[in-house]
Amino acid sequence: EVQLVESGGGLVQPGGSLRLSCAASGFTFSGYGMNWVRQAPGKGLEWVSYISSTGSTIYYADSVKGRFTISRDNAKNSLYLQMNSLRAEDTAVYYCARDNYDFWSGYRYWGQGTLVTVSS
Amino acid sequence: QSVLTQPPSASGTPGQRVTISCSGSSSNIGSHTVNWYQQLPGTAPKLLIYGNGQRPSGVPDRFSGSKSGTSASLAISGLQSEDEADYYCAAWDDSLNGLLFGGGTKLTVL
Numbered sequence: 579e580v581q582l583v584e585s586g587g588g589l590v591q592p593g594g595s596l597r598l599s600c601a602a603s604g605f606t607f608s609g610y611g612m613n614w615v616r617q618a619p620g621k622g623l624e625w626v627s628y629i630s631s632t633g634s635t636i637y638y639a640d641s642v643k644g645r646f647t648i649s650r651d652n653a654k655n656s657l658y659l660q661m662n663s664l665r666a667e668d669t670a671v672y673y674c675a676r677d678n679y680d681f682w683s684g685y686r687y688w689g690q691g692t693l694v695t696v697s698s
Numbered sequence: 699q700s701v702l703t704q705p706p707s708a709s710g711t712p713g714q715r716v717t718i719s720c721s722g723s724s725s726n727i728g729s730h731t732v733n734w735y736q737q738l739p740g741t742a743p744k745l746l747i748y749g750n751g752q753r754p755s756g757v758p759d760r761f762s763g764s765k766s767g768t769s770a771s772l773a774i775s776g777l778q779s780e781d782e783a784d785y786y787c788a789a790w791d792d793s794l795n796g797l798l799f800g801g802g803t804k805l806t807v808l
Contacts (some may be wrong), residue, residue, distance in 0.1 A: 613797075615743075615799075622784075622799060622800075622802040623735070623737075623743060623799040625788075625796060625798070628797070638796070639796050640794065640796070673742055673743070675743075678745060678748055682730065682731055682748075682749070682790070683733070684735075684749075685735075686745050686754060688742035688743055688744070689742065690742060
């Protein structure tokens with residue numbers, strides 16, 4: 579059974595940093611691209627970042643470019659999101675999501691999400 | 699500005715067929731496939747349709763998707779109360795070099 583479990587969320591002050599983790603199991607982690615998607619309270623979905631199976635290709639949403647860094651450790655079956663210079667508008671539930679078959683085929687599996695709150 | 703436009707709300711009665719539209723542009727829907735997600739209250743999104751009209755295993759054939767030009771649609775036939783959820787379209791955008799989600803459509807089953 580495919581499982582994605584996020585951790586690392588919490589309350590952080592504006593300008594602070596946080597590192598999210600996503601532990602994957604039930605599939606060959608090194609064979610799939612991975613993504614972070616967030617959802618602000620009461621709002622819609624917003625794609626944050628993508629990393630290819632080998633880590634060689636990375637994309638970011640303009641809203642987080644230069645502040646967030648996505649990475650993965652295939653040996654540990656883990657995905658990460660380093661978030662720096664956090665702003666109030668980064669407050670959201672952050673989901674990690676696995677590509678369905680490939681880059682174009684959607685996100686088939688999602689974690690339960692971890693809440694990040696940026697507030698003083 | 700690259701956006702995917704969905705109606706904020708839709709509704710139907712049990713057994714009815716409803717459609718949800720998603721309007722984009724040449725840089726997103728016009729150039730790439732569209733995926734659809736269902737999000738039930740308090741839960742993570744679920745992939746409903748990928749590649750414009752393909753269903754992942756386990757998704758009932760009551761759900762179907764289509765694309766024409768720079769627009770896409772999700773159709774739900776035989777509407778059921780458990781279909782009450784938020785629905786999002788998504789497509790890659792070449793101008794942004796990123797994935798776009800539509801604003802979401804809240805479906806109410808009357």
